[in-house]
Structures are given as structure tokens and as C-alpha cells.
Amino acid sequence: MKIALITNYWKNSDGGGVKTYLVNLVDALKNRGADVDVIFRWGDDPEHSCGGKNKIAFPFVCYRQLKMIRPEVIYSQGTWYCLLPGVLYKKLHGCTLVHTFHTEPDRGLPLPARVFFQSLLNACDCVTFVSKKLQERVVEVEGLSFSKTAITYAGVRAGEVTEGEIKRFREQYGIGEDAIVLLAIGMTALPYKAEGLKLLIRAVKILWDTYPNIVLIATREGKYSEELKTFAREVGVEERVVFTGDVENPFVPLKMCDLYTHITLGDGLPLALLEAMAMGKPIVATPIAGIPEAITDGKNGLLVAPEAEQVAEKIGLLLRDREYAERLGRCAKKTVEERFTWEQAAERFLQCYLDGGNVREDQRPVGRSSVEHTWQRE
Template sequence: MAEIAMRIVHIELGKHLYGGAKQVTFIMRGLRDDFGVENVLLATRGSAIAKEMQSQGFEVIEIPAGGDLDIGLIWRIKKVIQSVQPDLVHIHSRRGADVFGGLAAKLAKVPAVISRRVDNPESRWVTKWKYGLYQKVITISDGIREVLLSQGLSKLHVITVRSALADDATSSCHAQKFQQRFNLTENAFVIGVVAQLIERKGHKYLLQILPELLKTHPNIKVIFFGQGKYRQELEMEIERLKLQDTVQFAGFVQDMPALFGCLDLVVHPALMEGLGVSLLQASQQGVPIVASAVGGIPEAVEHEVNGLLVPAEDIEALKKEVSRMLSDEQLRERFGQNAQQLMRDKFSVQKMVEGNYRVYQTVLSSSEM
């Protein structure tokens, strides 16, 4: 398909620069550098991504954004679209953008696509109506795509373009600094959980198996990286299970990619997950993983290749596989080596950028609007 000159408005209303927002930075840079696309970012006023993309020389327009109930977003977004006059609008986030952004693009008579990053199902009529606003829906995993197809969207309407990581993001672990920072002994076996502190990430299932695991592996230390409203409940569970000396909260850390290489194992017992960027980051640093086989996780963690998969909420299976990882250093090393190759083969930034660009080409060369 021949290349088409493009001017794209990207809408990302998240306030922080991780997860989906980080993916937007990769996409915009790749589109500019590899395909000569002119990109404009529409972001929440004062957001981290707005500051980051301004520093990289992109045109950034900031607006107030109050989330899913801020109906005024329709008119603010429409005004920006009409001012910029793009060929296409790409909506990357929720927080009101998934509905109000689609309506604004429709009112401005500009074709739009949306990235879908979560696998939680919605009602069929909501799915049909909301995604009917868009010429294409881009899912970051086949797992999410299957959810949307099961809710009645057509195969031609939904396209998978997997998330990616910066190709140069590998880094070495500074073991001594890491141990000092998190008050760890040299022989500690460090398990990391890198996820928002919300119930569906499944932190409690790891807590429930720790007392048994500590009987045979007393050197386990667990670090929860992330922040969220579920922290108080987790702290109560840690106290109930007497795990205060085993588990610590690190909060959200800016240098997380550099810390993955210091972890011995990543555990992610989530109840649902679109793909799991933290799992990609762990694999890129060669860290083995035990995770739930839900959503898009089996695309990021291939069973017996770069990690082990267990059924969600299955405590016995989780205990068995974490114990296996604890006891088998050669298995961990093999998974770590496989993980880095898997990332190069399936989750490169170049592939993600090309995938999004091809979707744009398809939309702009058709008469779907």
C-alpha cells in the first residue's frame, strides 16, 4: 500500500506517563521519524505526557479534562479538531475520550480510530454504539480483540496491534544500590509485583501463598511497585498474615524499567488484563514470570517459554508454580533468555508503529467516513 501524507491528532487524556500514555510517545515518535507523519497531541492540562511531548518538539494542545462525566469535552475536543484540521483522529485513552472524543470527531466530520487497552466486557449495545463511532478499533492484544468480537463487532472492524517497549530499554542491575534502596540482604530472593494497587491485579493471591512458601524459602522478599486505592486492604492482609518483614510497598517509581533486572521473579496474578506492559518490561530485562492466564497475558507470557501461567484465582496452582520457580534456577535462567528473544520477535516498537500506520492508511484510502 502506498504511503499517504498524514496529519494526525492523538488524544491521550491520562495524567501520568506510564502504560498506555507511554505507548503514545513511542507511536508518535515512530510515525514522525519513520513515515514523516505530522502529529499533534491533545492532552489533559498539566499532564506528564504533555510536558514530555513538548520537550520532544511535538505540537501539544492542552485542555481541561474531567473524565467520564465531563460532557463539555465534546465541544473542547471538536474545537481542537476543527482548528488543527487533521486527516484522522486517533484516540488512545478512556477518561471520557473514548466516547466524547468519538462524538467530537463525528461532529467535526473527521475519521477516527481508537485504541482499546482493556479486556473488561461491556454490554453489547454499548459496544456496538461506542465503537460504531470509529472507522477501526485497534486492540493491543488478541485477547481484547476476542472480547470485542464476542460482543458483536465484525472482524474487519477490529485489528490487533500489540503494545511495545522502547527497543533500547535494557539495562543492567546495580545489585548493591538496589539492596540498599529496598533494605535487602544479599541472599534475598526478590519477587516483584508491578501493577496498580487495585483489586483486579490480584495482589492478595500472592499474599495468601507466602506463609507456606516461606517455610521452605525463608529468604523471599516481595516488593509491590505501584500505587492505588487498594493499598489499605493489602496492608491489613499483610498484618493478618504476619508478613510485615517480607512484603514492602515501593509506590510508583520513575525508574522502574531499570529495576526489573534486579528482580528474581515477577508475579502477576491478575483477574483481567489487556496485555500487561509490566510483563513486557520484565521479559525485556530477562526476568521470568508467573501470571494468570487471562486477557492478553498469554501473548506476553508464553507458558513454559518465558514464564508459567496459572488459572486466575487458583491459589494452589499459583503456589505450585511460584514454588517451582523458587526451586529451579536453571528454569529461571532459560525463561529469562527466551523472554528477551520473544520481546524482539513480537513486541518491537517498529512493529507497533508500522501496525498503527497501516490502519491509518486503510481508513484514509477507504470511503468509510
């Protein structure tokens, strides 16, 4: 099967979880025998094609590339300018077209943009979402509707980390061996994640008196990094919060942390959360978006309302009861092994590709009033 993937973010870009999702999915598809060509807007990869950074020109460069690739399946990501070339190619040459939403919208689309985007989505054989809740939010916030959809969860695997890497990380950021380490990955790039990290910073302030050696590591260099550093200084915990910027191997801080926290006000189903589960870490997270689809409160993690006091209370509970924390971590790892592997993710996508546009009569359209009737393949 020849697949062309069109994406905003690819290798060596600041694409966060979306980039990681796609790189791993492409590897899994290739392992299943698929021939995958990637056309990207941001990144660097000599094995695949860059369509240029101008989002107006990007669809037309992609279309020219598609004519050379001649794919059986086009798989586009997120934005209209990734989807448009796939629609043009399908109408003129024929293929299966699948489009995926990754991130939760923070505001509705203006009417002209919604009508245009809807017309593109109508050409898709299947539209997929990385969580059930994300699908509901796209319908609710953006007012879009879909004739055939699927939920395509990410896969994940635990990363390899050496003791030497951990030692160098501790030395680089001045984190002592006796520190109680909380970790938040990738919370500096989007507004609803940054607001969640502010709540976590306030929680650290509350916990500091009881745990004077507590440290919060916040990774990724994002749009809100400087604002968050200023906020930590204003709250008075500047010395307790370590902003690392982008890290080469995110599994290093994951390996060394005592507790993973994902306090956010919006999301899809964050890959960082699944990676923490794969590493067997106890987790405190907000029950936002797709997170409850992976975390069952009290079974493989703790879910908490987005309030600083309650976040501090849940973190304190796991720091006091290490046996309980370890049990939650073991259950989280088992959940990932059973439900969130890249092999399973590749299989879901291949089923979407192979099914094409053959919608059964009982597969009702998805819109504002009919989310519960979505056709979902899990």
C-alpha cells in the same frame, strides 16, 4: 501524515501501562515521519494540549483543538469522551478515525450507555485492541460490535539501569543483597489486579518457610494500596512484602528481581509483562486475557491457575532450578525481539490509518457470535 491523539492519560499522569504505551507509540510514529499532536485529560506536557479534567467538557475542548490541528487521522483511546470529539470532527470535516481499547471491562454497560457508545464506534474506520482476548472480552461483557478491527500489540524495549540505581533502591527499601526478590508491577490500581496480588501474597506465605529471605516488591500507588498492605499484615507477611508506591524507573526493580510475577484475574496484554520479557526475566503469570498471546507455558515462561498453592509451586520450581529459569528468560527476551517492538507497533497503526474504511467483502462484522471472524492485522 498529521495525527491527533486523544487520551485520558499522558506524560506525568498516573496512567500506568496505558500512558507508557502511548508515549512510546507516539515516539515510534514520529520516527516514521508522522506529525503527532496529543490532547490529554490527565498529565502535564507543555508541548501538547490539556483538554481539562471535566469529562463532560473534555470532548468539546478537544473538538476546538481538532479544528486548529486539522488532522488527517484521529486516534482516540478507551473512553467515550475521548472518542466523541473524533466522531464530531469526522462527520463535520472528514478524516480517518481509529479507536483503541486497552483494559478489560469488569462489568457490562447499561443499555443507554451501550447504545450511545455503539453509535460512536460505528463511526470509526477501525477499532483496535491490545490483545485478541481483550477484543473477545469487550464483545462478551459490553455487548458491543465492530465492523473492522485490528490487534495492535504494544512494543517494548529493555531499559537502562546503573549499579548505583540498584544500590540506592536496595538501601531505600531495606532489601539485602542475599534476598530472593519477586516483583509485581502495577497491581494496586484495579480490582482484578489487586485480587491477583492477594493470591501472590498468600503464595509468599507458603514459600516463606523454605525461602526465609524471600521478598515480594509491589510497585505503584493505587486505589487498593492500603487494602493490600492491610491484607499482607493480616496474612502475616508484612515484613516480606515491600510496597514502593510509584517508582521513577520501573526497570530498576526489574533489573534486580530474580523472578517476575504477573498474577492477575483480568488484563489486556500488560506492558509490564512485556518489559519483564525484554529484560530476560523468568516469569510466572496467570493465563488471563492476552497473556497467553505472549507467554507460551514452559517455553518462555510459566502459566499458572489463579490459586495461591499453585502459584507458590511454580515459583518454587524456578527458584530450585535456576538453569531452567534462565532458559525461560532468554526465550522470553527473544520473543519480544521478534514480535513486540515499537517499530512493529507503529507499522500496525500506520496500516490501520492508511487502510481507512476500505473493508473487504470477506471482513465480517464482529459481535457476540462472530468474534472468530475478526479482521486482524498482525
